[in-house]
Amino acid sequence: MGEPGTKELLSLDELEAAGNARSGRKHILSILVENKAGVLTRIAGLFARRGYNIDTLTVGPTEDEQYSRITLTFDGAMHSVDQVTKQLHKLINVLKIRDLEPADTVARELALFKVAVEGAQRAEVMQxxxxxxxxxxxxxxxxxxVEITGTTDKIAAFERMVRxxxxxxxxRTGEIAISRGRGET
Amino acid sequence: MRAVDAIMECLKAEGVEVVFGLPGGANLPTYDAFVDAGIRHVLVRHEAGGGHAAEGYAKATGRVGVAFATSGPGATNIVTPIVDAMMDSVPTVFITGQVRTDLLGTDGFQETDTLGITMPVVKHSFQIRSPLEIPRAIHEAFHIARSGRPGPVVVDIPQDLSRADITYEPVTDLNLPGYQPTTEGNTKQIRQAAKAMASARRPVIYAGGGVINANASQELSEFATSDRFPVTCTLMGLGAFPAPHPQWLGMLGMHGTRTANYAMDEADLICCIGARFDDRITGKLSEFAPHAKFIHIDIDPAEISKNIPAHIPIVGDCRNVLRKLIKEYRALEGVDTSRTDEWWQKIRAWQEKHPLRYEDSTDAEIKPQYMVQALYEASGGDAIVTSDVGQHQMWAAQHYHFAKPRRWINSGGLGTMGFGLPAALGAQVGCPDQTVVCIAGDGSIQMNIQELATCSQDKIPVKVFIMNNGYLGMVRQWQELFWDKRYSHVDMGSYPDFVKLAEAYGATGMRLTDKTTLVDDMKTALATDGPVLVDVRVTREENTYPMIAPGQPARDMVG
Incomplete structure (x- = not known):
């Protein structure tokens, strides 16, 4: 096929379409935003009106007080991650979006479980x-x-055990996630 | 100085020459500043009129249109123009008054959550919380409105903050770290696009309003004529390529020409420039252009591969990209220009077999299509034409052959009835030496007819031609074709008497009913000083054809 750098003309049949397929997996988006009033509303509103479902969403301060970090998970089988991130990028207050690769990411969630137990069962739950x-x-x-932190799977497993x-x-708080290694998320 | 005086300084620094608006309680301080500011203000009769006037001004001149409204009902009245500007990417800044900060959140008199209401429909918005933020917010608003993919920006200013005493210094350093539009276009991708165009045997250039926004019409023509690429434009793109041109296929889409739609259907490569594969273009998406590969050039990355996956995506300003594309295309060697001969034969055959046509009357009755042709002739084909939304809009798009950009101003994405008259007003203010004509429907003209008073008072000489069939014509057509002629609430009768109404508003009123003298009568209307409202009585039940029926593929056009 005609490479961009060559003079050779290209065959249209060999062009492959890019973009907008559904990935079929859960995505964790780490979104760096300006710490300004209404930013969360803009993001939540964008998801609502474009018909994207948010599974979990957490917001918190970062090491720099000008910015906040939003960690958001959604189902890539339902929506194109490409279109979701492009639409998010159009928001003026959004600086950076990272679609975190599960293998290169440390993700944690905090959960609190209130379990009805008496007598011997209490010991069992504590165990x-x-x-x-x-x-x-x-x-x-x-x-x-009981307070549990860990991955979403671990918390789900604990839930199955105590239910x-x-x-x-x-x-549950929803996940926060940070990329592994020295580089910034 | 007072914050409101700083607002005026900001407007002057941004080159604003006119503001369209209406005062109220919450923006009394701002209006006080107008007294000495030396900026023209056009007092509209309804805030929606002011918003659409700002759009018309922006579309005709390419500059940012500005509209002011007060809080509460003033702000809600400009929501429609804001959405309209968002859908059609019109560079606009809307400055709204808000109740005093101590009343915020208390359901105070004329309080409404303007930011909340408009948030889903703006490019960006600013809620002022400190008077010191005002100058920066206004400068940033103008920057955001006009750069990248243009759009509406709202600045909401509480009344008490606008009275505060601040020091004004022009803001030159914008602080928008999250906003950096890509404008240049990737060189490799552009080279790839040039090669694909050179290989295509059945290419089509499909251009939209983005070409006009980017002032890239010249470049579009140069690129199209670098080879013999056939060109079609969307409703928003009309004028981006000169209509009387051998490579012009006419408009595409629901009421486009058969030639343009058939060409898209059979193309092997479609080069989309500043358009967005809207449902009015594609018809049934799954059967749209089944043989084509796609090059998609757009300033907004989110449009690329949104509806149709692009094989060669190029994010950038249409003018920058086209300039590079022309250069790359001309540098290619071994391009066989005869490869499109067969394609052109096919196109010429379609053009011959399926020209835009209608059955003209045999008596003096005025067919609506003829009305547009007559206006084209009477105005020398070079007027700025605005329209409302409906059958008249489609006939205007089909039969007024726009040769230049920024001559055709209409509401495409939102389809706002009542857009035409205020948009014409705004266009005329921006282009005082041009003939500005509004083609309206008898239904839609009444949605912002009050702006005739504005035109009379400010001596804004727009010429409004009402295509009067006594119906909400497009709805009637759909009820006829798709709802078994069960006409439901589409008959408008012959109300009001538009000639008397024009006179009541201080404009000139005319009524035209005779085809044989129509062109001359229209010339008379165009030569009349001041605003003119012309009631043109046309055939009542005429349908707009050809047509891609809703949900059908383009190749199955009817009529």
């Missing part, structure tokens, strides 16, 4: 928590609250 490196942060006669005991409430 499971230990295996998951969780912490019991509150105990009453008829309940415990049969009587899960009163579960709260």
């Amino acid at each position: 499971i928590s230990e295996i998951f490196r969780g912490k019991v942060v509150d105990v009453t006669r008829r309940s415990v609250i 049969p005991f009587g899960l009163i409430e579960m709260m």
Whole structure:
């Protein structure tokens, strides 16, 4: 096929279309934004009106107070990551978007589980928590609250383990993620 | 100085020569500043008229259009022009008043969340929280509105902050780290595009409003004539390529020519420049241009591969990219210009077999298509023509052959009825030496008819030609064709009496009913001083053809 640098004309049949296919996997977008009023509304509104579903979303300060970091996950089987990031980039307050590769990323989530347990069951739940490196942060006669951090999968696994005991409430923060190695996310 | 006086200084520094607007409680301080500012202000009769006038001004001149409105209902009234400017990429700045900061969030009198309401439909917006932010916000607003893909920017200023005493210094360093439009175009991709064009046996150039926004019409013609590339334009792109030209196929899309749509359908390579594969262009997306590969040139990366995957995507300003593309194309060796001979034979056969046609009346009745042809003749084909939205808009697009850019001003993306008259007003203010004509429908003209008063008071001599069929014609056509002629609320009767109405507004009113004298009568209207409203009575039930029926592929055009 005619390479851009050569004089050779190219055959149209060999052109391949770029862009906009669905990836079929979960995506974690790390979005660096200006720390200004209304930025989160602009991002949430963009997702809503373009019909993209957000799975989780976290916002927090960064090492530089001018900027905030939004970590957002969505399903790449439902939406084209290419189109999502291009639309996000059109927002004036968005500086940088990174579609994090799972293998090169450390992602963590915090979850709190309130489980209905009494007597012997309490010991059993505490034992499971230990295996998951969780912490019991509150105990009453008829309940415990367990704090777990880890990947989304680990938290889901813990949920499966404790649900049969009587899960009163579960709260999750959604993932935050940082790229591995020396470079900035 | 007062913050409001600083606003005026900012406008002057941005080269603003006119503002369209209407005062109210929350922008009283701003209007006080107009008294001594030395900036022309056109007092519109409704904020929507002011917003569309700013759009018309921007589209006719290429400069940023500016509209002011007060808080609450003033702000909600300009929402339609804001959306319109967003959909059609019109560089505009809207400055709205807001209630005092101590009333914010209390449902105060004429309070509305202007930023919240407009957030989904602006390119960007600024909520002023400190008077010191005002100058920077306004300069940044102008920069954002006019650069990259142009669009509307809203600046919302609480009344008390606008009265604050601040020091004004012109802002030269913009602080927009997240906003850096790509304008140059990737050289390798451009070279690749040139080679693909040189290989194509059935190429088509499909150009849109982006070419006009980028002032790239000259370059488009140069590129098209670097070989014998056939050219079609979207509704928004009309005038980007001169209509009377041997390589011109006519407009494409729902009411485009058969030739243009058939050419897209059979093309092997489509070079899309500053257009966005809207559903009114593609018809049934899955059957759109089934044999084609796509080059897509656009300043907005999000448009590329949005609806149609691009084989050669090029992000950049159309003029920059076209200049490079011309250079690359001319540098190619061994380009066989006879490769498109067969293609041209096919195109010529379509053109011969399917010209734009209609059955003309045998008596004095005025067919709507003839009305546009007559206006083309009466105006020498060189007027700035604005339109409203509907059948008259499509007939105007088909039969007024635009030879230059910025001559055709209409509402494409949003399809806003009531756009035409205020847009004409704005265009005339921006281009005082041009003939500005508005082709309106009898339905849509009434949606902003109040701006005739503005035209009379400010001596803005627009000539409005109402294509009066007594119907909401396009809706009637769809009810006829797709809803078994079950006409539901489309008959407008013959109200109002437009001649009397024109006179009441201080304009000249005329009524034309005779085809045989139409061209001369139109010349008379055009030669009349001041604003003129002409009620042209046309055939009542005429349909706009040809047409790609909704959801159908282009090759199945009807009519």
